[in-house]
Amino acid sequence: MxxxxxxxxxxxxxxxxxxxxxxxxxxxxxxxxxxxxxxxxxxxxxxxxxxxxxxxxxxxxxxxxxxxxxxxxxxxxxxxxxxxxxxxxxIPARLASELARLTSLAQGIWAEARAKDAPADFLPTLDQVLMLKREEAACLADGGDLYDALLEDYEPGMTGARLATLFDAMRPRLVALRDDVLGADQPQALKGHFPQETQLRLARACATAFGYDWTRGRMDLAVHPFSSGRWQDSRITTRVVETDPFNCLYSTIHEVGHSSYELGIDPDYAFTPLGRGVSMGVHESQSRIYENQLGRGRAFTGWLFERMSEAFDGLNITDPDAFYATVNRVTPGYIRTESDEVQYNLHVMLRFDLERDLISGRLDTQDLEAAWNARFLKDFGVAVDRPANGVLQDVHWSVGLFGYFPTYALGNVYAGCLNQALRGAVPDLDASLAQGDATPATEWLRENVQRHGGLMTPTAVIESAAGQPIGPDPLLDYLEQKFGRIYGL
Amino acid sequence: MxxxxxxxxxxxxxxxxxxxxxxxxxxxxxxxxxxxxxxxxxxxxxxxxxxxxxxxxxxxxxxxxxxxxxxxxxxxxxxxxxxxxxxxxxIPARLASELARLTSLAQGIWAEARAKDAPADFLPTLDQVLMLKREEAACLADGGDLYDALLEDYEPGMTGARLATLFDAMRPRLVALRDDVLGADQPQALKGHFPQETQLRLARACATAFGYDWTRGRMDLAVHPFSSGRWQDSRITTRVVETDPFNCLYSTIHEVGHSSYELGIDPDYAFTPLGRGVSMGVHESQSRIYENQLGRGRAFTGWLFERMSEAFDGLNITDPDAFYATVNRVTPGYIRTESDEVQYNLHVMLRFDLERDLISGRLDTQDLEAAWNARFLKDFGVAVDRPANGVLQDVHWSVGLFGYFPTYALGNVYAGCLNQALRGAVPDLDASLAQGDATPATEWLRENVQRHGGLMTPTAVIESAAGQPIGPDPLLDYLEQKFGRIYGL
Structure with missing residues (x-):
């Protein structure tokens, strides 16, 4: 012993x-x-x-x-x-230290290149990062696949090949749904000026509705919202855009999902490797199901409509069904982080295929911009207008995060599976959500996913909660039904 | 090299x-x-x-x-x-660990005993702390004086004997001044309800007036105000009592003094042992001169009177001279932390003599309460009414801080010496302070004290700034003049 x-x-x-x-x-x-x-x-x-x-x-x-x-x-x-x-x-100490030095430098170079819309200022540096990451992957892979070795840091047990199969199966249905939705009549946009203090008050109410434990957390402002910490202390952040209160409210609910996962882990696992979320994909499944399947559903938006109408003294949208459509509005756009449920995964899949090719050596950094632009045109039907809206938009690669992007889409797939099981297990969930009370959902998620922490593998925890093998259909069926109804397809 | x-x-x-x-x-x-x-x-x-x-x-x-x-x-x-x-x-690892364990426990026992006014619940634990501290002192003293060995952690180079000589010389004049002041007519007290947000706004204005660098600091609320951090990041805290705005404002100015010292140190000393305040006494000299000689002077209180009258929409005191007297009001009281410039040092000296006797073995913990009460009666002219207002009032001994108390009074003595030199070097200082601008004072203190950090010994830095040997007369002369005038003695 x-x-x-x-x-x-x-x-x-x-x-x-x-x-x-x-x-x-x-x-x-x-x-x-x-x-x-x-x-x-x-x-x-x-x-x-x-x-x-x-x-x-x-x-x-x-x-x-x-x-x-x-x-x-x-x-x-x-x-x-x-x-x-x-x-x-x-990983040799020399390599670890070179990577730390270079990525810290590269992040600044990336930010400047993006501001100047000048890929040529950044791509040579990205090439150096890529060389070091490939070297790191070779150390870790021990003769196996380089990309899989990197993926292991974010989604243990997953492989690039399995993800490619999953994503390739999803793409046609997502592209088709995107085309249909953007061809239909658009719901009204929300218009007005929404003061910061009122947004933050509503954000706190939303966090409380989703069961956020304020005795073990707090909410602050940050430029890019994130959650941080575990066990007895997991804090959330949000941001405020005074013309767009959904930014603040749904960022908050998203981060409450992440924090609730950490706070929901069995306290016996604190200070052990079991005492944290088991993978980035499972983490994202919690933030996404809170934000989307629950937070952007008709039931919860009905409650939110009342609260917002009251707090802002009337909205330009006066009907809860119209408000539901407004919350779920799909518009064309270049930027992943501003994207909606229909288009988000397409953004991620583009990055996944490109980064896998970069790591394997099938794609050179000097051809990256052209490859990005061609792929964007193919999947989104429009041409990238400038590099800051294309290959330069994300920080991830500059800091060496290769293998991280696919966990965003995988989290959505997991969330689709969990949502199907949750709705079966708690058939009257919408009645609570319509009252601004997500407790039955958060309890089910805590019991079936969150409390296990790192005890099971990512696949095992999702499959045991979902009661079926992980697949894309629950997510795609949900998206087609939801947006088919909203857009009258 | x-x-x-x-x-x-x-x-x-x-x-x-x-x-x-x-x-x-x-x-x-x-x-x-x-x-x-x-x-x-x-x-x-x-x-x-x-x-x-x-x-x-x-x-x-x-x-x-x-x-x-x-x-x-x-x-x-x-x-x-x-x-x-x-x-x-x-210090043997065994002793360090026992001390850490016991003092962490003892703090809780002290807090409970104080709440119950029950010294007998705490004194046996204090006895254990004392035994371990004496053991620690013996390890450190290497045959020398035990108390001096402990003092070295807070005021390097100082000795108990030198402090005793200094304090014994001060006591008669302080006791006499206390008697005279308390025998005279009392200035009016400030009355009213002073909302938290307004107090905090004024506290920020005071911090700015004293040159606090907000790009390297921030202000938050805390139960017991403190300052924290160094180099590029020294933060202050304050508290709000809605019936007593002076609590918030002068706590803030006090902590600005501590933080300004840390932020004023030569940046070349960052991340070296020279990159922090050289002793607790020198630290306290900065917080005290900001709070008292500058902040509670007639010039600055004139500016503060205008700001407070405006912010609170009128005060029950309508004249700046009366306001100056109110700020400097001396009232009888048992509690060190609520004390004023006249009585504060007497509180400290009482603790210094008792703790020196405890460490030397001349006083037993079982006789401590009686010794405290007898001494309080002698110096303050009133009997302690209950242990929570006497021997149980401070946390320090429970956590093993023997040798810390005298640095409070020493800081006041240093501040007296510095103030005399500062007034000589900047003869028109009051004109700036009357405008709410302490810049000429803070610049002189930065140049002559703060920037040196740990480069010189505490005595050397104060004597070189003051231009004379350290002695009690500048402080005592200042107190007698100031309170003599206010109280018409």
Whole structure:
């Protein structure tokens, strides 16, 4: 038992320190004075070095050799520690440090190139990032597929080939739905000026409606909304655009989904590798089902319509059915983050195919812009107007996040499966949602998904909750029905 | 050069990590959700263990042996690292851990005993704390004086004997002034309800008047106001009592003094042992001169009178001279933290004499309450009415802070010396203060005290700024003149 006890005690401290580093990131994005950037970079660097030393500490290898875990939770914890140790140990310190240095630099170069709409200013740097990421992937893959090795950091157990099969099956139906919807009459847009304080008050009401635990969280403003933290302290952020209150309200509900996952994990798993969301895809399934299948459904928008009409002293939309259509309005656009349920996955699939080709070497960075533009025209029916709206729009690749994009669409697929099972298990859910009370949904999700944390694999947790194998049909059926009705298709 | 470079690089990371730990403390006292207490305790514990391991890392000893610093700053940095390393290495891990465990427990026991007014519930625990602190002092003192060894953590270079001489010289004049003032006619008290938002707006205006750098700081609410952080990020906190706006405003100015010291240090010293305030006494000299000699002076209160009259739509005091007297009102009271410029040092001296006797063994904890009460009656002329207003009022001893109290009074003495020199150097200072602009004062303090950080000893930095040896007369002369005039003595 000693090796296991020592291993878990060591891991406990590592988890605590990693939680501190995450809190530091929250501070930076929400409350930190703007003059503190250099200091914070140095503090983060020092924390990362402490964490790196712990993750590659050779004692972990010795403890792992001697540990003999008896319970399922302990066996899984040991397996997760072993996986991370193996991955951390395979990457040479020189490579890790070059990657850290280059990606920190590359993010700034990307931001400038985007502002100037000048891909040529960024692509040579992206090429260097790509070379280092391929080198990293080769260390991790141990002879296997490079892209799969990177994917393992975000969606353990998933492969590029499985994702390609899944996404290729989805694309035609999504492209067809997009064409139909954009060919139909558009719902009215919401118009007006919506003061910040009122938006934030409504955002808090929405978070409460979705069961956010304010004793273990808080809400602040951030430029790009995110959630942060685990166990007893998972905070959300939101942003306010005074002409578009849906931005604030649905960002909030989305982040409540992420935070509720972390806060819903069995408290016994705190400070162990089981004490956090098991993958980015499962995480996104929670934020998306809160935001879309629940938050953008007819029942909840009926409640929201009343609240918003009251809070803003009348809206230009005066009927709850029309309001529901307005909330779910689909408009042409270039930008992934501003996209809707119909088009979002098409944005992601484009990036997935391109990044897989970049990592495999089938695509060169110098051909990337042309490939992006050709693919966008094919899937979206319009030509990219400028690089900032095309190949330069996302930060991800500049910071080395290859393998991250597909988890967004995978999360939507998971959310589709979960929503089908949830509706079967809680047939009168809409009656509660119409009262601004998502409790029956959040309880079902906590019981069937969230509480397990890292205990099961991503596939196992979704399939056990959904009661069927993961597939794209529940999501696609839901989208076709929902938007078919709204747009009278 | 390699040993020195390695030593300073290692120290740089330690400083960054210690700054992270301090930021975590700020988070806990200001924004942390209330349900996150256990988690935070574990995170703090993990950070402390990392820091303790670094501070006692045997490589420091090797680097120190081989280092050959050439510049005054490097020589001083090496000396400060050597001092901390020697102190950390002298305390056995067993004792450090027992002290941490016991003081964390003792704080809770003290709080309960104070709430119940039951010294007997706390004194046996205090006795255990005292035993461990005496053991710690014996490790540190190496045959020397136990109290001096503890004092070294807060006011390096100072001794209990020197403090006793200083305080004994001050006491008769302070007791006499207290008697005279309390025997005279009292100025009017401020009456009314002062809404929180208005108080906070005025507090921000006061902080700005004293030159607080908002790009490297921020202000939040806390139960007990404090300042936190250094270099590019030193934040202040304040509190609001809606019947007493002076509480909020003067807490703010006090904390601006502490933060301005940290923010005023030469940026080249960041991430070195020179990059922080050199002692608690010098720190307190900055907060006190901002709060009292500058903030509670006739010139600045004239400006404040206008601002407050405007913000609160009239006050029950309608004349700036009467307002100045109200700000400086002296009333009888038992509580140190609610005390005024005349009585504050008497509170501190009482604690200093008692704690010095506790550490030397001349006083037993079982006789402590009686000793406190007898001394209070002697210096303040009234009997303590209940233990919560007497021996149980401060948290310090429960958490092992022996040697800390005298730095409060020492800071006042330093502030007296600095004020005399400042007024000589900037003869027209009051003209600026009357306009709500303390810039000429803060610039003089930055140039003569703050920028030096840890470069000089506490005594050296104060004496070089004051242009004379440290003594009690400037403070006592200032108090007698100021309160003599206000009270018509």
């Amino acid at each position: 000693t090796a296991l006890t020592d291993l878990l005690a060591f891991q406990r401290q590592t988890e605590a320190l990693s939680s501190v580093a995450e809190r530091l990131g929250w501070d930076q994005e929400t409350v930190m004075p703007r003059g503190a950037a250099e200091q914070r970079a140095e503090e983060m660097g020092a924390m990362e070095e402490v964490l790196h030393d712990r993750r590659t500490d050779p004692r972990i290898g010795e403890w792992l050799d001697a540990a003999d875990p008896q319970t399922p939770a302990d066996r899984r914890a040991v397996a997760l520690i072993a996986r991370d140790y193996a991955r951390s140990s395979r | 390699t040993a020195l470079t390695d030593l300073l690089a290692f120290q740089r990371q330690t400083e960054a990590l210690s700054s992270v730990a301090e930021r975590l403390g700020w988070d806990q006292e200001t924004v942390m959700p209330r349900g996150a207490a256990e988690q935070r305790a574990e995170e703090m514990g993990a950070m402390e263990e990392v820091l303790h391991d670094r501070r006692t890392d045997p490589r420091i000893g090797e680097w120190l042996d081989a280092a050959d610093p050439q510049t005054p700053a490097d020589r001083r940095a090496v000396a400060l690292i050597a001092r901390d390393y020697a102190r950390s290495s002298r």
